[in-house]
Amino acid sequence: MNGVNSGCQHETDQGSEWDRWLALHAPKLLLFARQQARCEADAQELLQDAVVEAWRQQRAGVPPEPGLVFGLIRRRAIDLARRNDRRANRELTAQDAAPPEWFAPDIEDRERARLVQDALNHLPVEQREVVTLKIWGGLTFAEIAEALEIPANTAASRYRYALEELRRQTREVFV
C-alpha cells in the first residue's frame, strides 16, 4: 500500500515538476519557435515535438535543459522548411497575414514591443536566433553555440552585430 502511495506521490511530483518546467520555459521556447516557423501552427507543432523528444531523451524523468530543446526546435524547423518548400506561395502569404505577437508587454510598452518585433524581423536569421536565445532564452554563449551548432565566438559576434542593428533601429524608443 505504501508502495502504491509512494508511486502516486512520485508521479504527482513529476507532474508538478513538469508543470513548473513548462511554465518557466514554454513561453521563451514558443518565442523561438515562432521565429523559426512560417506560421503559428507550425511553431506550435515544432515546440510540442521538440519538448516531447527532449523529455524522452532525458533519463529518470529529469526535465531537459532548455538549450537542448532550443536546438531540437531549430533542427526540426529546418526539416519542416524543407518539406514546406513545395507549398504554394499563395498559401504561405495567407498564413503570414496575421503574425502572432511575440511579446506580452504592459499597455505602455505595447508600442515598444511592436517596434522590437519589427526590428527583430529585419535582422538576418542567424543574428535573430542568437539574440533571442541570449536575451529571452537566457542561454550563455556556450549553450547557444551548442544549440545552433556554431562556434561560441561566432555566436558572440553575431550577438554583437545584432545588438548594434537593434540599437540603430530602436533608437527612437530606447534612449
Added chain:
Amino acid sequence: MQENLDPLETELRRLPPSAVPPDLMARLRAARVEPEPARSAAAERAVRWWDWVIGWRGLAWATPVAAVWLLWLAWRPAAVPGRVILAEAHGIKADAVQVDHSLIASFDTVAQMPDGEPVRFRCREWQDDVVVHDGANGVLITQSTPRVEVVPVRFETY
C-alpha cells in the same frame, strides 16, 4: 554573478515573451512522457537472457539445414583422387563455335601529361560475340561482350 548589461539589453529583457496559448499548454502538459519504472537486478538479467534468445531466433531455420549437411558429410561416397567419373560429366559437346569481333566505334583523343606534353590515344570500341551450338542437346549459347581498346599513338605516326 550579475553580468554588466548594455542598457538596450536591459530594455529588451523587460519585454516578456507572450504567454503560451492555453490549448497548446494543455497539449504540452498531456504530452509528458512517463519514465520507465526501474527494474530489479533479477528482472534485468531475465530480460537480457530473453533478448539473447530472441536475437538467435532468426537462425532457427538453419538447424535442419545443418543436420542435413552433417548427414551428407557422413554418408557421401569417398572421392578418389585423379579419377573422373565420366557418367557425371555432362559438359556441352559443341558442334559449332563462332567467334566474331565487330568494330563499333573508333576515335582519337588527346590528353596532356603532367609536364604538359600532349599524348594522343586511339580509342576503339569492339563488340565480341561468341556463339556455341550443341546440336545433340539442342543448346545454343550466345555471349556478347563490349570491349574498349585504348592505345597511345606515338608522335611519329601522326
